[in-house]
Amino acid sequence: MKIKIQTFLLAAVLAFVLVPFAIGQEPNKAAHGQAHFKEQPKLFHGLKLTEGQRSKVLDSSLKLKKNLLPIQNKLKTKRDELKILKIADNPNLKLIDKKIDEISKVQAELHKIRVRHQLEVRKILTPEQKKIFDNKTLDGHAIKRLHGRPHFMKHQNFW
Numbered sequence: 001m002k003i004k005i006q007t008f009l010l011a012a013v014l015a016f017v018l019v020p021f022a023i024g025q026e027p028n029k030a031a032h033g034q035a036h037f038k039e040q041p042k043l044f045h046g047l048k049l050t051e052g053q054r055s056k057v058l059d060s061s062l063k064l065k066k067n068l069l070p071i072q073n074k075l076k077t078k079r080d081e082l083k084i085l086k087i088a089d090n091p092n093l094k095l096i097d098k099k100i101d102e103i104s105k106v107q108a109e110l111h112k113i114r115v116r117h118q119l120e121v122r123k124i125l126t127p128e129q130k131k132i133f134d135n136k137t138l139d140g141h142a143i144k145r146l147h148g149r150p151h152f153m154k155h156q157n158f159w
Contacts, residue, residue: 047132057121068113
């Protein structure tokens with residue numbers, strides 16, 4: 001009985017120590033046969049992009065990420081401010097409504113930038129690729145953000 005308890009405690013301690021390290025590790029992309037340029041949304045899967053098209057899409061995606069980052073940070077700040085307003089001892093509904101309006105404006109700004117990027121990428125495609133791209137867009141596969149998804153899904157091969 002004593003050995004079973006010791007074994008169980010040892011296993012529990014190891015689990016608590018090792019699991020956080022295992023979760024925090026990024027998968028080895030080379031071991032999975034993935035290259036950096038293959039990390040793209042499912043929207044591009046099946047388009048059979050040429051190297052030139054891939055390069056242009058990657059350039060456009062990098063530009064998109066650079067443009068989105070400060071706006072996403074602003075959105076996070078405004079959401080945090082809203083949380084603070086909501087948990088106040090005496091919440092001010094007018095201030096909360098104003099903050100929600102500010103958040104909506106930032107979200108609209110993000111959406112506009114993403115749509116512009118999508119249209120920019122669409123210009124790169126051949127007519128046949130546009131058909132596939134448009135169908136995926138209409139089916140809701142367009143430019144899915146990676147945040148909020150499980151960590152392991154951020155590194156799947158989407159090409």
